[in-house]
Amino acid sequence: MSEANESKTASSASGLSALTAFAGLKPKGACWYCNQPVDNVRRFCSKDCADDYRTEEESFSTRPV
Numbered sequence: 001m002s003e004a005n006e007s008k009t010a011s012s013a014s015g016l017s018a019l020t021a022f023a024g025l026k027p028k029g030a031c032w033y034c035n036q037p038v039d040n041v042r043r044f045c046s047k048d049c050a051d052d053y054r055t056e057e058e059s060f061s062t063r064p065v
């Protein structure tokens with residue numbers, strides 16, 4: 001399940017920060033992106049939601065270092 005993450009290491013710096021933000025998410029019984037109910041161990045209802053969420057996180061957390 002972590003293959004998607006590791007295959008997207010093109011942009012190393014932003015990819016790392018996004019991964020960190022991603023890892024900080026706790027399963028809450030609903031999709032973090034669309035709030036659709038999911039299993040308690042899941043954070044997103046689908047890979048699309050995970051991708052979209054991470055894309056937003058990346059643009060959201062873009063700040064000059």
Ligand SMILES: [Zn+2]
Nearest residue numbers: 031034045049
């Ligand atoms: Zn979703």
